[in-house]
Amino acid sequence: MKLLKILLLGLLVLFALVIIGFNVWGAVTLGSLTPDPDAQRDASANRVVMVFGATGSVGDGLLKAAMEDEEVEQIYALTRRMSPRLEQGKASGRVTVIEHQDFTDYSELSATLSSVNTVLWGLGASSIGMDPELYRHIHVDFPIAFVEAWMETSGAAPRAFHYVTGMGTGEGESARWARDKGEAERRVAEMSRGTPLRTFGHRSAWVRPTDENAGVAIYLGEALLKPGHLVIRGIDLGRAMLEISARTDELASGTLIDNRDAIEYAAAYRRYKGIE
Numbered sequence: 213m214k215l216l217k218i219l220l221l222g223l224l225v226l227f228a229l230v231i232i233g234f235n236v237w238g239a240v241t242l243g244s245l246t247p248d249p250d251a252q253r254d255a256s257a258n259r260v261v262m263v264f265g266a267t268g269s270v271g272d273g274l275l276k277a278a279m280e281d282e283e284v285e286q287i288y289a290l291t292r293r294m295s296p297r298l299e300q301g302k303a304s305g306r307v308t309v310i311e312h313q314d315f316t317d318y319s320e321l322s323a324t325l326s327s328v329n330t331v332l333w334g335l336g337a338s339s340i341g342m343d344p345e346l347y348r349h350i351h352v353d354f355p356i357a358f359v360e361a362w363m364e365t366s367g368a369a370p371r372a373f374h375y376v377t378g379m380g381t382g383e384g385e386s387a388r389w390a391r392d393k394g395e396a397e398r399r400v401a402e403m404s405r406g407t408p409l410r411t412f413g414h415r416s417a418w419v420r421p422t423d424e425n426a427g428v429a430i431y432l433g434e435a436l437l438k439p440g441h442l443v444i445r446g447i448d449l450g451r452a453m454l455e456i457s458a459r460t461d462e463l464a465s466g467t468l469i470d471n472r473d474a475i476e477y478a479a480a481y482r483r484y485k486g487i488e
């Protein structure tokens with residue numbers, strides 16, 4: 213019994229040390245961008261928003277942010293299936309749901325794509341247990357096919373493409389998933405050169421699910437990771453994206469947004485909108 217107690221205490225201490233270590237690391241290394249307090253905002257920069265991955269944990273927060281923003285006049289969600297928020301958005305007329313199966317083919321959608329200003333891309337999957345070729349197809353081929361198709365349509369400007377890639381992404385990393393996503397970030401940025409499109413890779417840490425999908429364990433996790441800027445609420449990630457889009461002259465295409473940067477832009481968004 214005593215041995216068990218010692219073992220449990222040891223595990224607890226180890227857990228605490230790991231959490232403290234992560235937080236110190238996050239506090240020291242994250243955050244390279246500071247939102248300009250006097251930034252010019254283009255209120256029409258997010259007039260038409262398209263959301264990908266809305267049925268997922270991240271995408272649900274992105275969709276919620278777009279739905280709550282009064283500057284967003286039209287929301288399209290490209291999806292294979294419905295979610296409670298998509299049902300709600302569809303029923304209220306706030307969201308136009310487009311059922312879509314092949315995310316490498318947008319040939320039927322050029323008229324819709326031509327009106328889109330901002331894309332919130334939360335489509336993706338875990339690399340754990342997934343065939344590496346399929347992982348690459350989803351995280352490289354899908355976004356590149358979309359950006360190609362979008363760029364072939366003229367119309368709405370400005371335009372911004374926000375891709376949630378995740379912390380640890382980078383072409384120089386050892387993990388294949390990280391290199392694949394890093395390559396996608398680079399290639400869409402290269403495609404945007406000399407055009408009105410700006411692309412952003414969001415190297416988010418833990419994206420906390422929306423309140424509707426959060427329980428005690430989620431809130432506890434949030435509290436534990438907050439000091440090191442290692443968690444962002446999904447809705448705040450969406451707000452950060454909308455804020456970056458609206459600041460049309462602030463960040464160059466290809467800028468990589470880490471978790472702390474996104475927290476800062478979400479705070480700027482909330483200040484501007486008067487949200488607590």
Ligand SMILES: NC(=O)c1ccc[n+]([C@@H]2O[C@H](COP(=O)([O-])OP(=O)(O)OC[C@H]3O[C@@H](n4cnc5c(N)ncnc54)[C@H](OP(=O)(O)O)[C@@H]3O)[C@@H](O)[C@H]2O)c1
Nearest residue numbers: 265266267268269270292334335336337378416417418419
């Ligand atoms: N969750 C986090 O804390 C976090 C942090 C940093 C980065 N990210 C990244 O964000 C992305 C989304 O993560 P998540 O946690 O939201 O995952 P999730 O809850 O599993 O949601 C994945 C979303 O992507 C869609 N999707 C997946 N495979 C697809 C395919 N082959 N074709 C069409 N749609 C597909 C899913 O649609 P269906 O519902 O139709 O399957 C769903 O909408 C991933 O790339 C992940 O690495 C997540």
